Amino acid sequence: MSVATYVTKAGGLWLLGRVNISQRVEAGLQMLPGGIVLSILGPELATSGPAEWSAAAIVLLVVWRTENVFLGLLGASAAF
Numbered sequence: 001m002s003v004a005t006y007v008t009k010a011g012g013l014w015l016l017g018r019v020n021i022s023q024r025v026e027a028g029l030q031m032l033p034g035g036i037v038l039s040i041l042g043p044e045l046a047t048s049g050p051a052e053w054s055a056a057a058i059v060l061l062v063v064w065r066t067e068n069v070f071l072g073l074l075g076a077s078a079a080f
Contacts, residue, residue, distance in 0.1 A: 055080055 021029075045056055055076040063072035 051080065 045052060058076045058079050059072040062075040063069055066072070
């Protein structure tokens with residue numbers, strides 16, 4: 001599985017290095033990690049309680065103020 005993951009990533013980087021992409025596609029690729037995180041956390045938050053919503057709010061607040069996702073995760077972890 002690790003070889004398949006490596007080949008996929010290396011192939012993607014190789015392909016993007018040889019293809020001219022538009023600014024619109026580049027912007028979409030930059031937003032992709034956030035979309036993946038939301039697709040994982042969205043359903044989880046929809047079925048969770050106040051503790052999880054509080055942790056999510058802390059992450060959002062810290063990330064909004066510091067623009068650092070790692071500090072946001074540390075803040076939520078420290079709060080609970």
